[in-house]
Amino acid sequence: GAVVSQHPSWVICKSGTSVKIECRSLDFQATTMFWYRQFPKQSLMLMATSNEGSKATYEQGVEKDKFLINHASLTLSTLTVTSAHPEDSSFYICGAGTGGNEQYFGPGTRLTVT
Amino acid sequence: EDQVTQSPEALRLQEGESSSLNCSYTVSGLRGLFWYRQDPGKGPEFLFTLYSAGEEKEKERLKATLTKKESFLHITAPKPEDSATYLCAVQEIGNEKLTFGTGTRLTIIP
Numbered sequence: 560g561a562v563v564s565q566h567p568s569w570v571i572c573k574s575g576t577s578v579k580i581e582c583r584s585l586d587f588q589a590t591t592m593f594w595y596r597q598f599p600k601q602s603l604m605l606m607a608t609s610n611e612g613s614k615a616t617y618e619q620g621v622e623k624d625k626f627l628i629n630h631a632s633l634t635l636s637t638l639t640v641t642s643a644h645p646e647d648s649s650f651y652i653c654g655a656g657t658g659g660n661e662q663y664f665g666p667g668t669r670l671t672v673t
Numbered sequence: 674e675d676q677v678t679q680s681p682e683a684l685r686l687q688e689g690e691s692s693s694l695n696c697s698y699t700v701s702g703l704r705g706l707f708w709y710r711q712d713p714g715k716g717p718e719f720l721f722t723l724y725s726a727g728e729e730k731e732k733e734r735l736k737a738t739l740t741k742k743e744s745f746l747h748i749t750a751p752k753p754e755d756s757a758t759y760l761c762a763v764q765e766i767g768n769e770k771l772t773f774g775t776g777t778r779l780t781i782i783p
Contacts, residue, residue: 561719593770602775660724662771664709664716664719665716
């Protein structure tokens, strides 16, 4: 149980284009979804928190117009990186909360911007 | 602001050599302390949640313990497949957000 999927698992895009990453909870309803970014040999840094049907809450220093988050249903959240630049290259991971304490993570999406 | 510090940053052990990983934390009110395992290029895999000082949980060769200021992840007679980065995270009362430490990269040498 508590399986979270992400798609795509890796993506390469050109500078200036937009990329959408999907996160799905497969066998439970996620009341809250979290988006993290992880740079090599560093820990997970929370970017934003989203609840189904409401606007996402962004962490300090994260540009909300650049990282668009949509939490369309209790099983799906999307992160769109708009006008991507090489410095946005990173490993993006979503976490899904059940409303209890635990948070379960997707396998991550490796984004490379050329 | 919640803070989580893990040590050591990296640890190399011979197969069968037991050791402990440390996670020190400061949080205004602890809702839960979490241990995750992360393999390279993968998302974190949930291991344990601890809620109160004195609590212990075990899973195979791993045992997690909690005090008011730190948590330990004890690994007994580790095998090469235990090699991974182990992440500690805290959750504050009234908040679902997790604050992660920087992790311990564990390597078990056959």
